Amino acid sequence: MKAPSKELTIDEVVGRIESGMTVGIGGWGSRRKPMALVRAILRSDLTDLHVVSYAGPDVGLLLSAGKASRVTYAFATLDSIPLEPLFSKARVDRTAEFREWDEGMFQTGLRAAAQRVPFLPMRAGLGSAVLENDPDLRTVVSPYDDGEELVAVPALSLDVALVHMNRADTQGNAQYLGPDPYFDDLFCMAAREAYVSTEQIIDTAGLTVDAPLQSLLLNRTMVTGVVETPNGAHFTDCTPTYGRDEAFQKAYATAAKTAEDWAVFHDRFLSGDEAAYQAAVTVFHQEASA
Amino acid sequence: MTVTRSEYCAVAIADCFADDGEIMGSPMGLLPTLGARLAKNTSNPLLLLTDGEARILRGTPPLGQTADVTEGWMPFRLVLESVVPYGKRHVMMGATQIDRQGNQNISAIGPWDQPTRQLLGVRGAPGNTVNNRTSYWVPKHSPRVVVEQVDIVSGIGRTRAEAAGPAATRFHDVHRLVTNLGVFDFGGPGHTMRFVSVHPGVTVDDVRDASGCEIHADGNVPETRTPTDGELVLIRELLDPKGLREREVPTP
Structure with a gap:
C-alpha cells in the first residue's frame, strides 16, 4: 500500500499555525x-508568534507586519547587505521581545529539542552579555572530577518548523542541492510539526538520479507536510536553482528606510497572494531591464 | 616601492596567523582575508581557509574571487559544532566597539533593553572567545570604537573570562587587535590593552588621541615591520590586484 501524500497548499500550511505558537x-x-x-503568514490573521530563526528578511518582515511578538536569534542580516533594516527598526522601537544567543548556542538549543533532552552543555555564552540579557539561562556544573561550570543551553522546542528545500517528494523526503544544508533538519526535528516548501515536487526515484545520496537532508519521519512553491525562497538565495535576487533585495532594503517608501513597496509586492507577488517581481525585473 | 598603510596592515594581520600551524583561519572582512591569504603564501602554508561559505579552498584566489580547487566541505553546522569547540581555529572578527579589557561588541549600541542602534547581533563571538584563538580588526581606529567599556559584551576579554570561571578561561586566547594605526595585545597590567607596534607614520600620541581608553606601553613602542618585496608582489599582483585594500584603509 502506498503511503498517503503529504502535499498541501500554502494556505493549508498556514492554516495549521495558530496565534501564540x-x-x-x-x-x-x-x-x-x-x-x-x-x-502567507503576513497575509494571515496570525499574531503573537514567537519566531526562532538565524534571522534574515523572514524575521524582518514578520516583525514589521506585527506578527512576531518574540524573537530568538543570534544575528539578523541580509548577507550582501550587512544589517536587516526592518529587524533593526523593530529592535530600536522595541516592538517585540528579543532573545539574542550565540549562534552555536542556537544550534545546541535546536539539537537539545531534537534529542528531547531539557538542555545540552557548552562553553559558548560564558562571561558574555548573553547570559545577562537572557535571565532564563542557567549554568550547570559538571558532575565529573573537572567540575567545570558550563552553559546549560535549554531546548529550543518549536511548535512548527518551516523550511525550504530545492526538491522533495509528496511523502516528505526532501533534498538541498546547494553547498550548505544550514540547520533545516534540526529545525524539523525540534518541532512538533514540520512543513517543507520546495521548488519542485518530483517522483521519489528522481531525487537521487542526478544528486548525491547525502543531499537527502530530510526523511519523511521528520516532515508533516510538503508544498510546492516555485521561486518560493525569493528574494533569498536558493542556489543552484537560483541565486539571491540582489537587485530586489536592494530595493527591499532601500524601501524599508522610510515609512512612505515601505508603504509603496508593500502595496506593490505584498498586498496580494503568492501568484501576485511573483508576477510583480517579474514586472520589477522587466522594468529594470527596459 | 612606497608601502601604503593598508599594506602595513596586511602584513600585521598576516603575522597574527604566522605561528598557528595547521588550523582553520576565519578572517571576517576584506583586510583580514587579505592578511590570512598572505600568511598562507608566506609564514603559514598549513593554514586552512574557506571561501567564506561552505568550501575549503586549496589556494588563495584574489579578493572578490572564489574560483579555486576545493579541498573540503565546511558548512555552517560544521563550523559551529566541529571547528569552534574543537579549537583548531583562529578567527579574526570585526569590532564596532572594543575595550581596554579586550571585550568586543557587535550586538548593538546603547543599553540592551533600549538600543539606539542595532548591529549584527552577538553572532558567534561569545563562543569564539571561550573556544579558540581570536583576534580583531578595526579599519578606523577612533575614540568611539576603542572605548573604556563596550555596551554589550559579545566577545569576552580575559578579566570577564576569569570571572566566569575555569571553563571560560581554559581555551580563552584573545591574541591581537590590529587597527589602521597599530597593533595591540592584552598583555598590559590586569590583561589590559597594550601597544605591540605602531604603523610607520603614526606616533603613540596619535593612537592615544584616537582612543577612548588608556593603552599601556612597555617602554618604546616599535614600528610595525615593513613588508618584504616578496610580500608586496603577492599583495599587489596576486592577492589584491584591484587594490581593494586601499578603499578600506586609505593612506593618509
Whole structure:
C-alpha cells in the first residue's frame, strides 16, 4: 500500500499555525528561507508568534507586519547587505521581545529539542552579555572530577518548523542541492510539526538520479507536510536553482528606510497572494531591464 | 616601492596567523582575508581557509574571487559544532566597539533593553572567545570604537573570562587587535590593552588621541615591520590586484 501524500497548499500550511505558537524558520540570513510561507503568514490573521530563526528578511518582515511578538536569534542580516533594516527598526522601537544567543548556542538549543533532552552543555555564552540579557539561562556544573561550570543551553522546542528545500517528494523526503544544508533538519526535528516548501515536487526515484545520496537532508519521519512553491525562497538565495535576487533585495532594503517608501513597496509586492507577488517581481525585473 | 598603510596592515594581520600551524583561519572582512591569504603564501602554508561559505579552498584566489580547487566541505553546522569547540581555529572578527579589557561588541549600541542602534547581533563571538584563538580588526581606529567599556559584551576579554570561571578561561586566547594605526595585545597590567607596534607614520600620541581608553606601553613602542618585496608582489599582483585594500584603509 502506498503511503498517503503529504502535499498541501500554502494556505493549508498556514492554516495549521495558530496565534501564540513558537515557529522555527530554516535557512540562514538571506539564504534558502521559506519566503512564500512567510509571505502567507503576513497575509494571515496570525499574531503573537514567537519566531526562532538565524534571522534574515523572514524575521524582518514578520516583525514589521506585527506578527512576531518574540524573537530568538543570534544575528539578523541580509548577507550582501550587512544589517536587516526592518529587524533593526523593530529592535530600536522595541516592538517585540528579543532573545539574542550565540549562534552555536542556537544550534545546541535546536539539537537539545531534537534529542528531547531539557538542555545540552557548552562553553559558548560564558562571561558574555548573553547570559545577562537572557535571565532564563542557567549554568550547570559538571558532575565529573573537572567540575567545570558550563552553559546549560535549554531546548529550543518549536511548535512548527518551516523550511525550504530545492526538491522533495509528496511523502516528505526532501533534498538541498546547494553547498550548505544550514540547520533545516534540526529545525524539523525540534518541532512538533514540520512543513517543507520546495521548488519542485518530483517522483521519489528522481531525487537521487542526478544528486548525491547525502543531499537527502530530510526523511519523511521528520516532515508533516510538503508544498510546492516555485521561486518560493525569493528574494533569498536558493542556489543552484537560483541565486539571491540582489537587485530586489536592494530595493527591499532601500524601501524599508522610510515609512512612505515601505508603504509603496508593500502595496506593490505584498498586498496580494503568492501568484501576485511573483508576477510583480517579474514586472520589477522587466522594468529594470527596459 | 612606497608601502601604503593598508599594506602595513596586511602584513600585521598576516603575522597574527604566522605561528598557528595547521588550523582553520576565519578572517571576517576584506583586510583580514587579505592578511590570512598572505600568511598562507608566506609564514603559514598549513593554514586552512574557506571561501567564506561552505568550501575549503586549496589556494588563495584574489579578493572578490572564489574560483579555486576545493579541498573540503565546511558548512555552517560544521563550523559551529566541529571547528569552534574543537579549537583548531583562529578567527579574526570585526569590532564596532572594543575595550581596554579586550571585550568586543557587535550586538548593538546603547543599553540592551533600549538600543539606539542595532548591529549584527552577538553572532558567534561569545563562543569564539571561550573556544579558540581570536583576534580583531578595526579599519578606523577612533575614540568611539576603542572605548573604556563596550555596551554589550559579545566577545569576552580575559578579566570577564576569569570571572566566569575555569571553563571560560581554559581555551580563552584573545591574541591581537590590529587597527589602521597599530597593533595591540592584552598583555598590559590586569590583561589590559597594550601597544605591540605602531604603523610607520603614526606616533603613540596619535593612537592615544584616537582612543577612548588608556593603552599601556612597555617602554618604546616599535614600528610595525615593513613588508618584504616578496610580500608586496603577492599583495599587489596576486592577492589584491584591484587594490581593494586601499578603499578600506586609505593612506593618509
